[in-house]
Amino acid sequence: MKILDLFNLTGEQRAKLESLGEVQVIEPAELNDNNIKNINGIYGWNKKAQNVLGQSTELKFVQSNSAGVDYMPLSDFADKGITLTNVSGIHAEPISEMVVAYVLAFARGIVTSQAARRDQKWIGDQVRMQNYTIKNRTAVIFGTGHIGRAIAEKLQAFGTRTVGVSRHGKPVAHFDQVVGDQKGVLQAAKADFVINIMPLTPTTRYFFNQAFFDQMTNQPIFINVGRGPSVDTKALIAALDQHQLAGAGLDVFESEPLPSDSPLWGMENVILTPHISGGFQEYGDEAFAILYQNIASFIQTGEAAINKVDLSAGY
Incomplete structure:
Protein backbone atom coordinates (compact mmCIF):
# COMPACT_ATOMS: atom_id res chain seq x y z
CA MET A 1 0.00 0.00 0.00
CA LYS A 2 1.62 3.23 -1.18
CA ILE A 3 0.79 6.20 1.08
CA LEU A 4 1.56 9.77 0.02
CA ASP A 5 2.54 11.77 3.12
CA LEU A 6 1.40 15.38 2.95
CA PHE A 7 1.42 16.04 6.70
CA ASN A 8 5.10 15.70 7.59
CA LEU A 9 5.27 12.32 9.27
CA THR A 10 8.28 11.90 11.52
CA GLY A 11 10.87 9.26 10.77
CA GLU A 12 9.57 7.19 13.65
CA GLN A 13 6.00 7.43 12.36
CA ARG A 14 7.01 6.40 8.84
CA ALA A 15 8.90 3.43 10.23
CA LYS A 16 5.91 2.39 12.32
CA LEU A 17 3.63 2.46 9.28
CA GLU A 18 6.11 0.54 7.15
CA SER A 19 6.51 -2.04 9.92
CA LEU A 20 2.98 -3.16 9.05
CA GLY A 21 4.69 -4.96 6.20
CA GLU A 22 2.62 -3.79 3.24
CA VAL A 23 3.13 -0.03 3.45
CA GLN A 24 5.48 2.24 1.53
CA VAL A 25 5.45 5.89 2.56
CA ILE A 26 6.11 8.30 -0.28
CA GLU A 27 7.15 11.87 0.43
CA PRO A 28 6.08 14.71 -1.90
CA ALA A 29 9.60 15.07 -3.34
CA GLU A 30 9.54 11.38 -4.30
CA LEU A 31 6.30 11.64 -6.29
CA ASN A 32 6.88 11.14 -10.02
CA ASP A 33 5.06 10.24 -13.23
CA ASN A 34 5.46 6.55 -12.55
CA ASN A 35 4.44 6.12 -8.93
CA ILE A 36 1.68 8.73 -8.97
CA LYS A 37 -0.49 6.25 -10.88
CA ASN A 38 -0.19 3.66 -8.12
CA ILE A 39 -0.80 5.71 -4.98
CA ASN A 40 -3.29 3.86 -2.76
CA GLY A 41 -3.67 6.35 0.08
CA ILE A 42 -3.09 10.01 0.93
CA TYR A 43 -2.47 11.59 4.32
CA GLY A 44 -3.38 15.28 4.18
CA TRP A 45 -4.60 17.31 1.22
CA ASN A 46 -3.18 19.93 -1.15
CA LYS A 47 -2.59 20.46 -4.88
CA LYS A 48 -0.35 17.39 -5.07
CA ALA A 49 -3.20 15.30 -3.67
CA GLN A 50 -5.50 16.74 -6.31
CA ASN A 51 -3.02 15.60 -8.98
CA VAL A 52 -2.96 12.11 -7.51
CA LEU A 53 -6.75 12.01 -7.50
CA GLY A 54 -6.74 12.78 -11.21
CA GLN A 55 -4.02 10.29 -12.19
CA SER A 56 -4.01 7.35 -9.81
CA THR A 57 -6.13 4.35 -10.72
CA GLU A 58 -5.41 2.74 -7.33
CA LEU A 59 -6.43 5.47 -4.88
CA LYS A 60 -8.81 4.00 -2.30
CA PHE A 61 -8.14 5.86 0.96
CA VAL A 62 -7.64 9.47 2.05
CA GLN A 63 -7.23 10.73 5.59
CA SER A 64 -7.47 14.46 6.17
CA ASN A 65 -5.33 16.06 8.84
CA SER A 66 -8.35 18.09 9.98
CA ALA A 67 -11.85 17.41 11.26
CA GLY A 68 -13.58 19.60 8.67
CA VAL A 69 -13.50 18.27 5.12
CA ASP A 70 -15.53 20.92 3.28
CA TYR A 71 -12.43 21.94 1.27
CA MET A 72 -12.07 18.45 -0.25
CA PRO A 73 -13.68 17.05 -3.44
CA LEU A 74 -16.23 14.84 -1.71
CA SER A 75 -18.27 14.16 -4.83
CA ASP A 76 -15.15 12.89 -6.63
CA PHE A 77 -14.42 10.57 -3.71
CA ALA A 78 -17.97 9.24 -3.86
CA ASP A 79 -17.79 8.70 -7.63
CA LYS A 80 -14.50 6.82 -7.37
CA GLY A 81 -15.36 4.80 -4.26
CA ILE A 82 -12.64 6.42 -2.16
CA THR A 83 -12.91 6.14 1.63
CA LEU A 84 -12.31 9.42 3.46
CA THR A 85 -11.49 9.61 7.16
CA ASN A 86 -10.70 12.61 9.34
CA VAL A 87 -9.18 13.36 12.73
CA SER A 88 -12.42 14.23 14.46
CA GLY A 89 -12.15 13.90 18.22
CA ILE A 90 -8.64 15.21 18.78
CA HIS A 91 -9.82 18.83 18.84
CA ALA A 92 -12.34 18.49 21.66
CA GLU A 93 -9.99 19.41 24.50
CA PRO A 94 -8.15 22.38 22.95
CA ILE A 95 -11.23 23.93 21.35
CA SER A 96 -13.38 23.51 24.46
CA GLU A 97 -10.65 25.17 26.54
CA MET A 98 -10.54 28.03 24.01
CA VAL A 99 -14.30 28.53 24.26
CA VAL A 100 -14.13 28.68 28.05
CA ALA A 101 -11.33 31.25 27.71
CA TYR A 102 -13.52 33.42 25.48
CA VAL A 103 -16.50 33.10 27.82
CA LEU A 104 -14.48 34.03 30.90
CA ALA A 105 -12.70 36.88 29.12
CA PHE A 106 -16.05 38.55 28.50
CA ALA A 107 -17.67 37.63 31.82
CA ARG A 108 -14.76 38.73 34.01
CA GLY A 109 -14.00 42.04 32.28
CA ILE A 110 -10.77 41.01 30.58
CA VAL A 111 -11.92 42.15 27.14
CA THR A 112 -13.00 45.55 28.44
CA SER A 113 -9.83 45.98 30.50
CA GLN A 114 -7.55 45.17 27.57
CA ALA A 115 -9.38 47.68 25.37
CA ALA A 116 -8.90 50.39 28.03
CA ARG A 117 -5.25 49.45 28.45
CA ARG A 118 -4.49 50.71 24.95
CA ASP A 119 -5.42 54.20 26.11
CA GLN A 120 -3.83 53.74 29.56
CA LYS A 121 -7.24 54.09 31.22
CA TRP A 122 -7.80 52.72 34.73
CA ILE A 123 -11.46 51.66 34.64
CA GLY A 124 -11.71 49.43 37.70
CA ASP A 125 -14.69 51.20 39.26
CA GLN A 126 -16.56 51.10 35.97
CA VAL A 127 -15.85 47.47 35.08
CA ARG A 128 -16.03 45.91 38.53
CA MET A 129 -19.80 46.16 38.76
CA GLN A 130 -20.31 45.10 35.15
CA ASN A 131 -18.51 41.79 35.63
CA TYR A 132 -20.60 38.69 36.10
CA THR A 133 -20.17 35.02 36.89
CA ILE A 134 -21.25 32.36 34.43
CA LYS A 135 -23.09 30.36 37.06
CA ASN A 136 -26.77 30.11 36.11
CA ARG A 137 -26.09 31.67 32.69
CA THR A 138 -27.22 29.86 29.54
CA ALA A 139 -24.99 28.71 26.68
CA GLU A 153 -19.03 19.54 30.23
CA LYS A 154 -16.62 22.37 31.09
CA LEU A 155 -19.34 25.01 31.22
CA GLN A 156 -21.54 22.81 33.41
CA ALA A 157 -18.66 22.64 35.88
CA PHE A 158 -19.06 26.41 36.26
CA GLY A 159 -22.80 26.02 36.79
CA THR A 160 -23.75 27.21 33.31
CA ARG A 161 -26.93 25.80 31.80
CA THR A 162 -26.13 24.11 28.49
CA VAL A 163 -28.51 23.73 25.56
CA GLY A 164 -27.37 21.72 22.55
CA VAL A 165 -28.65 22.13 19.01
CA SER A 166 -28.45 19.28 16.53
CA ARG A 167 -30.26 17.85 13.54
CA HIS A 168 -31.66 14.98 15.61
CA GLY A 169 -32.48 16.88 18.80
CA LYS A 170 -31.83 13.77 20.91
CA PRO A 171 -30.44 13.88 24.49
CA VAL A 172 -26.64 14.01 24.74
CA ALA A 173 -24.42 13.81 27.80
CA HIS A 174 -23.47 17.11 29.48
CA PHE A 175 -26.35 19.03 27.91
CA ASP A 176 -29.25 20.06 30.11
CA GLN A 177 -31.38 20.07 26.98
CA VAL A 178 -30.95 19.25 23.29
CA VAL A 179 -33.25 20.66 20.61
CA GLY A 180 -33.48 20.53 16.82
CA ASP A 181 -32.18 23.22 14.48
CA GLN A 182 -35.36 25.29 14.30
CA LYS A 183 -35.94 25.37 18.06
CA GLY A 184 -32.26 26.14 18.47
CA VAL A 185 -32.75 29.61 17.04
CA LEU A 186 -35.47 30.29 19.62
CA GLN A 187 -33.20 29.05 22.40
CA ALA A 188 -30.32 31.20 21.14
CA ALA A 189 -32.51 34.31 21.25
CA LYS A 190 -32.65 34.01 25.04
CA ALA A 191 -29.07 32.83 25.61
CA ASP A 192 -26.11 34.54 27.24
CA PHE A 193 -23.62 32.73 24.98
CA VAL A 194 -24.21 31.37 21.47
CA ILE A 195 -21.47 28.99 20.39
CA ASN A 196 -21.02 27.61 16.87
CA ILE A 197 -19.06 24.43 16.23
CA MET A 198 -21.10 23.05 13.32
CA PRO A 199 -19.36 21.58 10.26
CA LEU A 200 -19.69 23.45 6.98
CA THR A 201 -22.32 21.91 4.70
CA PRO A 202 -24.78 23.41 2.21
CA THR A 203 -27.28 23.52 5.08
CA THR A 204 -25.00 25.34 7.52
CA ARG A 205 -23.48 27.88 5.10
CA TYR A 206 -24.62 31.34 6.25
CA PHE A 207 -26.73 29.71 8.95
CA PHE A 208 -25.86 32.67 11.17
CA ASN A 209 -27.27 35.46 9.03
CA GLN A 210 -29.22 38.67 9.50
CA ALA A 211 -32.46 36.79 10.15
CA PHE A 212 -30.72 34.82 12.90
CA PHE A 213 -29.15 37.83 14.59
CA ASP A 214 -32.37 39.83 14.34
CA GLN A 215 -33.92 37.38 16.79
CA MET A 216 -31.30 37.88 19.50
CA THR A 217 -33.18 39.61 22.32
CA ASN A 218 -30.70 39.03 25.16
CA GLN A 219 -27.56 40.55 23.60
CA PRO A 220 -25.53 37.33 23.85
CA ILE A 221 -21.84 36.82 23.25
CA PHE A 222 -21.40 35.02 19.90
CA ILE A 223 -18.52 32.55 19.62
CA ASN A 224 -17.43 30.88 16.38
CA VAL A 225 -14.94 28.02 16.51
CA GLY A 226 -16.76 26.03 13.81
CA ARG A 227 -16.40 27.12 10.22
CA GLY A 228 -16.04 30.68 8.97
CA PRO A 229 -18.52 30.54 6.07
CA SER A 230 -21.32 29.41 8.38
CA VAL A 231 -21.50 33.07 9.41
CA ASP A 232 -22.52 35.98 7.19
CA THR A 233 -19.76 38.41 8.12
CA LYS A 234 -21.66 41.54 7.10
CA ALA A 235 -24.63 40.44 9.19
CA LEU A 236 -22.34 39.70 12.15
CA ILE A 237 -20.74 43.14 11.96
CA ALA A 238 -24.17 44.77 11.73
CA ALA A 239 -25.38 42.78 14.75
CA LEU A 240 -22.39 43.99 16.76
CA ASP A 241 -22.88 47.58 15.62
CA GLN A 242 -26.56 47.49 16.49
CA HIS A 243 -25.94 45.86 19.89
CA GLN A 244 -27.92 42.73 19.01
CA LEU A 245 -24.76 41.03 20.25
CA ALA A 246 -22.76 42.15 23.27
CA GLY A 247 -19.56 40.87 21.74
CA ALA A 248 -17.95 38.06 19.80
CA GLY A 249 -15.09 35.58 20.12
CA LEU A 250 -13.99 34.58 16.63
CA ASP A 251 -11.37 32.03 15.63
CA VAL A 252 -12.58 31.28 12.09
CA PHE A 253 -13.67 33.63 9.34
CA GLU A 254 -15.51 33.67 6.06
CA SER A 255 -12.29 34.80 4.38
CA GLU A 256 -8.90 33.82 5.84
CA PRO A 257 -6.66 35.58 6.59
CA LEU A 258 -9.14 38.16 7.80
CA PRO A 259 -8.89 41.09 5.32
CA SER A 260 -6.95 44.06 6.66
CA ASP A 261 -9.87 46.39 6.01
CA SER A 262 -12.38 44.32 8.00
CA PRO A 263 -14.18 46.40 10.67
CA LEU A 264 -13.76 43.43 13.03
CA TRP A 265 -10.12 44.41 13.62
CA GLY A 266 -11.12 47.63 15.31
CA MET A 267 -14.05 46.42 17.40
CA GLU A 268 -13.17 46.54 21.09
CA ASN A 269 -15.89 44.01 22.01
CA VAL A 270 -14.48 41.35 19.67
CA ILE A 271 -11.76 38.79 20.40
CA LEU A 272 -9.93 37.75 17.24
CA THR A 273 -7.67 34.70 17.08
CA PRO A 274 -6.11 33.42 13.81
CA HIS A 275 -7.74 29.98 13.46
CA ILE A 276 -5.72 28.46 16.32
CA SER A 277 -8.36 27.02 18.65
CA GLY A 278 -7.78 23.44 17.51
CA GLY A 279 -4.00 23.55 17.69
CA PHE A 280 -1.83 21.93 20.36
CA GLN A 281 1.70 20.58 20.59
CA GLU A 282 0.73 16.89 20.39
CA TYR A 283 -1.50 17.33 17.33
CA GLY A 284 0.75 15.33 15.00
CA ASP A 285 0.96 12.39 17.40
CA GLU A 286 -2.80 12.18 17.96
CA ALA A 287 -3.58 12.53 14.27
CA PHE A 288 -1.06 9.81 13.46
CA ALA A 289 -2.67 7.44 15.96
CA ILE A 290 -5.88 7.62 13.93
CA LEU A 291 -4.01 7.19 10.63
CA TYR A 292 -2.13 4.14 11.93
CA GLN A 293 -5.29 2.45 13.13
CA ASN A 294 -7.02 3.08 9.81
CA ILE A 295 -4.11 1.90 7.65
CA ALA A 296 -3.74 -1.28 9.71
CA SER A 297 -7.46 -1.94 9.36
CA PHE A 298 -7.42 -1.17 5.63
CA ILE A 299 -4.67 -3.73 5.06
CA GLN A 300 -6.55 -6.40 6.98
CA THR A 301 -10.16 -5.74 5.95
CA GLY A 302 -10.20 -3.17 3.14
CA GLU A 303 -12.12 -0.81 5.42
CA ALA A 304 -11.16 2.07 7.70
CA ALA A 305 -11.56 1.42 11.41
CA ILE A 306 -12.62 4.85 12.72
CA ASN A 307 -13.62 8.38 11.73
CA LYS A 308 -15.10 7.49 8.36
CA VAL A 309 -16.70 10.56 6.75
CA ASP A 310 -20.23 10.38 5.37
CA LEU A 311 -19.55 11.83 1.94
CA SER A 312 -23.19 12.73 1.34
CA ALA A 313 -23.51 14.57 4.66
CA GLY A 314 -20.10 16.22 4.46
CA TYR A 315 -18.82 15.16 7.89
Missing part, protein backbone atom coordinates in the same frame (compact mmCIF):
# COMPACT_ATOMS: atom_id res chain seq x y z
CA VAL A 140 -26.59 27.47 23.46
CA ILE A 141 -24.15 25.27 21.57
CA PHE A 142 -24.79 24.54 17.90
CA GLY A 143 -23.28 21.08 17.49
CA THR A 144 -23.37 18.21 19.99
CA GLY A 145 -20.48 16.07 18.79
CA HIS A 146 -17.09 15.55 20.48
CA ILE A 147 -16.33 19.25 20.75
CA GLY A 148 -19.83 20.30 21.75
CA ARG A 149 -19.91 17.76 24.55
CA ALA A 150 -16.50 18.86 25.83
CA ILE A 151 -17.60 22.50 25.85
CA ALA A 152 -20.84 21.61 27.61
